[in-house]
Amino acid sequence: MNIENRIKKIIWECFESNSEYGLDLDGYVSKPEYNLNSGIKMEDFQEDFERSSGNELYKKFRAAHSSCALAVNTFARWKSDPFSLNISGNTRFNTLTFEGKCSTGLGGTSPNLDLLLTNDENIIGIESKFTEYLKPKKPHFSGSYQRANLPQTEDQWWSLLEKVRDGNPQYLDTAQLIKHYLGLRCLNNNEGFANHKITLFYLFWEPVNWGDFDVFKNHREEIENFANQVKGSAVKFVAKSYPELWIEWDNQKDISDHAANLRSRYSLSI
Numbered sequence: 001m002n003i004e005n006r007i008k009k010i011i012w013e014c015f016e017s018n019s020e021y022g023l024d025l026d027g028y029v030s031k032p033e034y035n036l037n038s039g040i041k042m043e044d045f046q047e048d049f050e051r052s053s054g055n056e057l058y059k060k061f062r063a064a065h066s067s068c069a070l071a072v073n074t075f076a077r078w079k080s081d082p083f084s085l086n087i088s089g090n091t092r093f094n095t096l097t098f099e100g101k102c103s104t105g106l107g108g109t110s111p112n113l114d115l116l117l118t119n120d121e122n123i124i125g126i127e128s129k130f131t132e133y134l135k136p137k138k139p140h141f142s143g144s145y146q147r148a149n150l151p152q153t154e155d156q157w158w159s160l161l162e163k164v165r166d167g168n169p170q171y172l173d174t175a176q177l178i179k180h181y182l183g184l185r186c187l188n189n190n191e192g193f194a195n196h197k198i199t200l201f202y203l204f205w206e207p208v209n210w211g212d213f214d215v216f217k218n219h220r221e222e223i224e225n226f227a228n229q230v231k232g233s234a235v236k237f238v239a240k241s242y243p244e245l246w247i248e249w250d251n252q253k254d255i256s257d258h259a260a261n262l263r264s265r266y267s268l269s270i
Contacts, residue, residue: 003215003270004134007207008065010268011131015064018265028062035062037073037261044076045098052099052112067130070205071114072098074242074262082117086252087201088240093119100125102183105152106144111179114203123196125184127177129204133219136169141178152185160229171215172222177202181235188234202239208269210241243267 012027021034029035033042049057049068061069075096078085082093100116102125115126145165147158157178164174177200184198202223210216223239230237242262249259 003213004131007131007134007268007270010270011065014265014268023064027064029064030062032057032061032069035064035066035069037265039258039261040073040076044079045072048098048100052101056099065131067128067132067205068099068114070130070242070266071126071128071203073265074245075115077258085117086248087117087124087245088238088248090117090119090122090124090199093117102180102187104150104179104182105186106142106149111176111183113180113183118193118196121196122199123184123187123193124199124201125180126201126203127180129173129202131205133171133173133204134215136171137173137175138169139164139167139173139175141165141175150182152182152189154233156230156233157181157235160226170222171219172226174222174226177226177237181230181233184235198235200235200237202237203245204239204241205266206241206243208243208267213270 008027012023016023019034021029023029036042046057049061056068060066061072063069075085076098078093079096082096083091085091085093085096095116095118097116098114100113101110102113102116103110113125114128117124117126141161145161147153150158153161160174161178164170164178181200184200187193188196188198204219206216227237227239246259246262246267249255
């Protein structure tokens with residue numbers, strides 16, 4: 001059994017030991033609401049998903065190993081009160097949107113960020129990963145990704161795009177992150193956001209004993225290399241694991257129980 005399937009099996013077993021609902025042979029519940037942690041309700045996020053492309057709520061979201069369900073279980077409690085959310089020192093948000101669309105300026109379907117946060121000074125786009133990165137992915141860009149079509153692209157990001165275009169498979173989905181960068185740059189050019197600071201936040205799951213496995217160490221190395229290549233950009237790149245975020249929340253008033261609840265489902269050793 002490869003490591004991805006091994007981890008999914010452990011995730012499924014943990015889910016079923018903590019839930020009244022069962023999973024099918026592929027690790028899916030029959031309804032999206034069955035995949036929610038205690039205290040999270042469909043009305044906290046359903047409208048956002050139904051506005052997005054892909055019908056993800058009734059497909060991928062139902063997987064016990066779904067990264068968008070992980071993001072919802074982590075952040076949906078702040079949907080009606082984003083002002084009180086504190087993520088790595090950023091707070092006082094005005095809006096919290098799941099499956100936030102940020103057009104790259106090219107045709108076709110706009111990439112969706114798992115979470116888009118805005119306040120009077122900041123735009124933070126969060127890309128959530130659970131088990132997806134365990135299967136290396138080859139970077140790919142369509143022929144429309146040309147410098148003349150993407151005037152918002154800074155030099156270091158364009159150099160990176162050209163470097164990885166049709167390159168070797170990686171654990172880090174570099175192409176997806178570059179597309180999110182382009183979308184955030186376009187959003188930053190919109191009226192009302194022109195003077196905002198922008199952050200592309202890569203939030204990823206790891207097991208407790210991640211340091212025992214090359215796949216997780218290699219993933220972290222790719223993240224570090226990516227961050228070094230886009231330093232000095234108008235879009236700040238930040239990467240953090242979900243367990244590291246939950247540690248931050250342990251000492252925050254009224255949400256230590258929320259962090260503990262997330263750990264009871266998602267904090268695993270393999």
